[in-house]
Amino acid sequence: ISFRVDADKGFNFSCPDGAFVCQKKNHFQVTITTSLESTPVYAKSENGSMVAIRKMYVDLYGIKAESPDSMVKIEQSQSDRSKRPYESIEIDLSTQLQQKTTLGRLHFSETTANNMRKKGKPNPDQRYFCLVVALYAELKDNTKRLIVAQKSEKIIIRASNPGQFESDGDSLWAKGSSPDTVIHMGHVGINTQTPDEALVVHGNVKVTGHITHPSDERVKHEVHEVNSSEQLRNVENMKLVQFKYKEQFAVPAGLDPSLLHTGVLAQQVKEVIPDAVIKTEDVLLANGEKVDGLMVVNKVLNIDALILIVARSDYNALIYYIFNNKGSNLYGERWSSKRTM
Numbered sequence: 001i002s003f004r005v006d007a008d009k010g011f012n013f014s015c016p017d018g019a020f021v022c023q024k025k026n027h028f029q030v031t032i033t034t035s036l037e038s039t040p041v042y043a044k045s046e047n048g049s050m051v052a053i054r055k056m057y058v059d060l061y062g063i064k065a066e067s068p069d070s071m072v073k074i075e076q077s078q079s080d081r082s083k084r085p086y087e088s089i090e091i092d093l094s095t096q097l098q099q100k101t102t103l104g105r106l107h108f109s110e111t112t113a114n115n116m117r118k119k120g121k122p123n124p125d126q127r128y129f130c131l132v133v134a135l136y137a138e139l140k141d142n143t144k145r146l147i148v149a150q151k152s153e154k155i156i157i158r159a160s161n162p163g164q165f166e167s168d169g170d171s172l173w174a175k176g177s178s179p180d181t182v183i184h185m186g187h188v189g190i191n192t193q194t195p196d197e198a199l200v201v202h203g204n205v206k207v208t209g210h211i212t213h214p215s216d217e218r219v220k221h222e223v224h225e226v227n228s229s230e231q232l233r234n235v236e237n238m239k240l241v242q243f244k245y246k247e248q249f250a251v252p253a254g255l256d257p258s259l260l261h262t263g264v265l266a267q268q269v270k271e272v273i274p275d276a277v278i279k280t281e282d283v284l285l286a287n288g289e290k291v292d293g294l295m296v297v298n299k300v301l302n303i304d305a306l307i308l309i310v311a312r313s314d315y316n317a318l319i320y321y322i323f324n325n326k327g328s329n330l331y332g333e334r335w336s337s338k339r340t341m
Helices: 228-237 266-272 300-311 315-325
Strands: 002-009 012-014 019-023 028-035 042-044 050-064 067-072 074-077 083-085 089-091 098-108 129-139 144-151 155-158 188-190 199-201 241-243 261-263 277-279 295-297
Touching: 002 129, 002 144, 028 129, 042 144, 050 074, 050 098, 089 098, 129 155, 266 277, 266 295
Parallel strands: 019 155, 188 199
Antiparallel strands: 002 028, 012 019, 028 098, 042 050, 050 067, 050 089, 050 129, 074 083, 074 098, 129 144, 241 261, 277 295
């Protein structure tokens, strides 16, 4: 069984608090997607016997994170704005094996404890709730059995104005698990306002340490040895070119348009090693021209190519490779000797 729960409305992540926050007066909404391989007919009762299923339904409730046995009731707003305790929703899986159910206008019946700030900082005694969404089967012997359940991350339920909880400092960062670490939940952009990865840098990067990638055999599967001769031919078919970046692209990206680079062209690499080329976001140049799906080259493939050349003891190719790729960056071009600011 697949049981997925998405919180569509009402929850926002607070970096200073390190938790999701929900205003008690504002409603939240969840969407539940249930998928089964076959129609459920029987369920195992508490005594181990198989009992026919009368119906299946979704229930949701809150629990206190510090004491999971303490339940918190969920309320649901009606059309006349009155609130009533949430009533479980029956799901009919006999007609369709995949069903999506949306539950809206939901509220926690109470707030979490110790919500108030201490000297403008999160309260060290802050208490949290968790939201539980569960799928139950009601059996014909008038008992119910839990089929599957999902529990949310910790949540703070507040009744006051959110502005009262704004931090004086930068709220985009939170303290990590150790004193010398910080956390940001989202993408970080340097010299760009539209980062589409965890870290996007427009310009050069200087690293005095190492850039590492996970390569442990224990986290890999479907491992097959490749034909080294064929891969070497692929490397040989990649053409090294010299070029300059267009000024309309270079200046916003923090590059010097007058510098000459040595590298590869993503379109040509894609013809030889398709897996080495990744299509990213659209780029709007300074002159208004739009580049649909800017292509970048996975630099790890160049390292693999170097290993392959060494394995084949092709020393002439090795020297040529090192000479033409010394100081390469992510896009397959040589590092610039200077950068305009």
